[in-house]
Amino acid sequence: MSTNEPLVRFENVQKSYDGEILVVKDFNLDVEHGEFVTMLGPSGSGKTTCLMMLAGFEPATNGNIYLNGKPINNVPPHKRGIGMVFQNYALFPHMTVAENLAFPLEVRNIGKAEREERVNRALDMVRLGDFGNRRPAQLSGGQQQRVAVARSLIFDPELVLMDEPLGALDKNLREQMQYEIKHLHESLGLTVMYVTHDQTEALTMSNRIAVFDDGVVQQCASPSKLYERPDNAFVANFIGENNRLMGTVEAINGENATVKTDSGDIVVATKINVSSVGERTTLSLRPERIFISPEDNKTPNTYSAMVKELIYHGDHIRTRFSVCGDDDFIVKVPNSADNTSLIEGKEVNIGWMSEDCLALDG
Amino acid sequence: MSSTTEILEQDGVSLKARLAKATAVQKKRALLLTMPLVIFLIVSFVMPIGQMLWRSVNNPTVSNVVPNFAIAIQQWDGKDLPPESVFKIFVEDLVIAKKNREIGKTVGNLATRINYDIPGSRSLFTSTARKAKKLKAPFKKSLIKVNKKWKNPALWLSLKRNAKDITPAFYLAAMDLKYNEKGDIVKADKLYQIYLSNFIKTINLSAIITAICIVLAYPVAYVLSILPLRQSNLLMIFVLLPFWTSLLVRTTAWIAILQTEGVINDILVFLGFLSDDGRVQMIYNQTGTIVAMVHILLPFMVLPLYSVMKTISPTYMKAALSMGAKKSYALRKVYLPLTLPGLGAGTLLVFILAIGYYITPALVGGEDGLLISNLIAYHIQKSLNWSLGAALGTILLVTVLILYWLYNKIIGIDNLKFG
Incomplete structure (x- = not known):
């Protein structure tokens, strides 16, 4: 195994089911050993198709997929040695939990004694030691999920694919399973490719996230980079909450761009993917980066805003302002003693730093 | 604990009884809706099958055609020929049966039934019945005079067997078995093993x-x-x-x-x-x-x-x-x-x-x-x-x-x- 090669490489991969529409348009991605890479995107964006092409269930229409440097386009799925966790677990209902876990080992002609030992170890790993003789139907959703994960890992694959594995679980269980999978990834040194449409899940678990839209990867970066420095308006919108102000570029000044919003206000923003004066742009602002009644000169952008609505969220108060022509400007105000001055219908100053305001494509 | 029992027992009526009372009308209505099908099934399925089961063991011919004889022959031990008294009753019954025209009670029915057991005995019964009125005592002798087949003990054994209302004979036949002349169960002749x-x-x-x-x-x-x-x-x-x-x-x-x-x-x-x-x-x-x-x-x-x-x-x-x-x-x-x-x-x-x-x-x-x-x-x-x-x-x-x-x-x- 050469460590210089990425474990997985997609090279100009295209996929079409009907010969008319490309579901995946031009997919390029390298996954390094030990990485946790998530493919995130709205449904129908092509992320599951990419996973299925890697697993071998769908042939790529064009381009190459490499595993450890070797092209695998013509390798049948059972010879790829990739572990897989499916959305609805796909535990065989006619086998007990232990039989399910032993299946990949039986296929590999591993002796009975070793099989039993490894099954027991796997059951302990997912804390289901006493459940070996149960049928999948007798387990709860979370337990089934853990068995499915254990089954995909039991034959020690280098790479594990997970196709929205937590989609069927309720919120609390989903969060708990996110941490469990993350810990397994870290303690076993696995490489994981994970598909989800849940951005919180992607942010919690991944080393890198590839954001899909319309068959194209919009951005592939670490969670913090995606959140703080999105490449374009789609990523900014898709990851986390986001206030948008539409405007036109007035001047470009090094890293900064001066933008005149449609309401006529002038905003100094960080230039991301605007290049020339007169271009249309979307200003992106995270709701937690807005200051209420900022001290003088602290923020280069300060405007008078009308409080439209206050929604109590416990730890913070979601406040809807009308500012710079946007009636749905959301600000998350910490629930502290300082911020009791907000009253619906009253005017107040709000402001933000230029580095927190991103000038993206229009 | 006590509050649970209170809920289960209210005014001395158990929860089960109250539940049954509350759902009684629904249950009755549901039952009523199934009645047409139940009646249809009983008429078209249960009754015909029951009748078939009954017919497969039922053997009323002998006791219908010659009722007194059917009782009398049970006294016979099955050795040689039945005693003269049995012959007398047989002839008397035959005379009465000759006049009977009711389906299932004619001499012809009797003849057909015994013919299953002893092939070729059909005409024996019909011809003897025609002469029965003129027969005189001692009946054993005069019957044998009419046809010497009446000397065959197998014929009388068959009559005795068939005088009972319930018989396994049809099942034996269906399984390629039969009674031999002594009344034991044996395999049927090769030709009839089908x-x-x-x-x-x-x-x-x-x-x-x-x-x-x-x-x-x-x-x-x-x-x-x-x-x-x-x-x-x-x-x-x-x-x-x-x-x-x-x-x-x-x-x-x-x-x-x-x-x-x-x-x-x-x-x-x-x-x-x-x-x-x-x-x-x-x-x-x-x-x-x-x-x-x-x-x-x-x-x-x-x-x-x-x-x-x-x-x-x-x-x-x-x-x-x-x-x-x-x-x-x-x-x-x-x-x-x-x-x-x-x-x-x-x-x-x-x-x-x-x-x-x-x-x-x-x-x-x-x-x-x-x-x-x-x-x-x-x-x-x-x-x-x-x-x-x-x-x-x-x-x-x-x-x-x-x-x-x-x-x-x-x-x-x-x-x-x-x-």
């Missing part, structure tokens, strides 16, 4: 037909279940087409195809595989029965299989492949076990239908391809030995029930899925 071998042949043919149906239906059902809806609907029409065609039309179509001057033989002769006088006999034998019945019963195998396969998520196979199983291994270890409920239902359905099938073997089975149901029909329609027909039918019913019970033991009836 039922057991026919039962075995029926079961064998049904098993072959079921096996062929499985082999043909399984891949079809699989393809149906994975094809897109448009194509699978079209294919489904082809599967169901036999259902929409008259059974008679389908069967006669096979005659046109399979007969010695039929389509297949013509093509084989035309292509030179067969000489014109070496045409193969494919119909009016077991081959014809098997071919036509597989065709007719195939949908009953496809439909339950399809309905089960449709529910099997393709991710099971994908999961098996991703774990390193070859396609054939995954099919055997994962897919096949998941289809067992449908396979079991189809097998049971086809086998039970085949074992009792009548029209097709009657039309294309010839001598060789006749099944047990054709023999039952013969006894009901031609020989008019309804009791024997009923006994054969009862054995068939019991065989099917045993198979059903076995199936339940092995696979479990809860796992059946008919669609």
Whole structure:
């Protein structure tokens, strides 16, 4: 195994089911050993198709997929040695939990004694030691999920694919399973490719996230980079909450761009993917980066805003302002003693730093 | 604890009783709605079957035709000939019976019944009855004078046996057994041993037909279940087409195809595989029965299989492949076990239908391809030995029930899925 090669490489991969529409348009991605890479995107964006092409269930229409440097386009799925966790677990209902876990080992002609030992170890790993003789139907959703994960890992694959594995679980269980999978990834040194449409899940678990839209990867970066420095308006919108102000570029000044919003206000923003004066742009602002009644000169952008609505969220108060022509400007105000001055219908100053305001494509 | 008991017991009325009271009207209404079907089933199913069961053991002829004699002969120990007193009552009863015209109570009925046991004794009864009025004591002597066959102790033993209202005789006959002259149970004559071998042949043919149906239906059902809806609907029409065609039309179509001057033989002769006088006999034998019945019963195998396969998520196979199983291994270890409920239902359905099938073997089975149901029909329609027909039918019913019970033991009836 050469460590210089990425474990997985997609090279100009295209996929079409009907010969008319490309579901995946031009997919390029390298996954390094030990990485946790998530493919995130709205449904129908092509992320599951990419996973299925890697697993071998769908042939790529064009381009190459490499595993450890070797092209695998013509390798049948059972010879790829990739572990897989499916959305609805796909535990065989006619086998007990232990039989399910032993299946990949039986296929590999591993002796009975070793099989039993490894099954027991796997059951302990997912804390289901006493459940070996149960049928999948007798387990709860979370337990089934853990068995499915254990089954995909039991034959020690280098790479594990997970196709929205937590989609069927309720919120609390989903969060708990996110941490469990993350810990397994870290303690076993696995490489994981994970598909989800849940951005919180992607942010919690991944080393890198590839954001899909319309068959194209919009951005592939670490969670913090995606959140703080999105490449374009789609990523900014898709990851986390986001206030948008539409405007036109007035001047470009090094890293900064001066933008005149449609309401006529002038905003100094960080230039991301605007290049020339007169271009249309979307200003992106995270709701937690807005200051209420900022001290003088602290923020280069300060405007008078009308409080439209206050929604109590416990730890913070979601406040809807009308500012710079946007009636749905959301600000998350910490629930502290300082911020009791907000009253619906009253005017107040709000402001933000230029580095927190991103000038993206229009 | 005490509050729980309080809820369970209110004013001394238990929760169960209150619940029953609250739902009583609903239950009554539901029961009322099922009544038409229940009545229909009782009239059209339970009663005829009950009657068949009764007829297969019921043997009223002797006690109906010669009632006093039927009681008197039970005193006889079965050695030599009955005493003179019994002969006297027999002749007296015969005189009365001669005048009787009521169906089932004539001397002719008696003659027919004894004729089953002792062939050739029919005319003995009818001719003696005509002279009975003129016979004088001692009756033993004068009866033998009329016909010396009355000296045969086997005849009187047969009369004694048949004087009882309940008899196992029809079941014995249905299993190729009979009473010998001494009244012991022995095998029937070689010439009359036709039922057991026919039962075995029926079961064998049904098993072959079921096996062929499985082999043909399984891949079809699989393809149906994975094809897109448009194509699978079209294919489904082809599967169901036999259902929409008259059974008679389908069967006669096979005659046109399979007969010695039929389509297949013509093509084989035309292509030179067969000489014109070496045409193969494919119909009016077991081959014809098997071919036509597989065709007719195939949908009953496809439909339950399809309905089960449709529910099997393709991710099971994908999961098996991703774990390193070859396609054939995954099919055997994962897919096949998941289809067992449908396979079991189809097998049971086809086998039970085949074992009792009548029209097709009657039309294309010839001598060789006749099944047990054709023999039952013969006894009901031609020989008019309804009791024997009923006994054969009862054995068939019991065989099917045993198979059903076995199936339940092995696979479990809860796992059946008919669609």
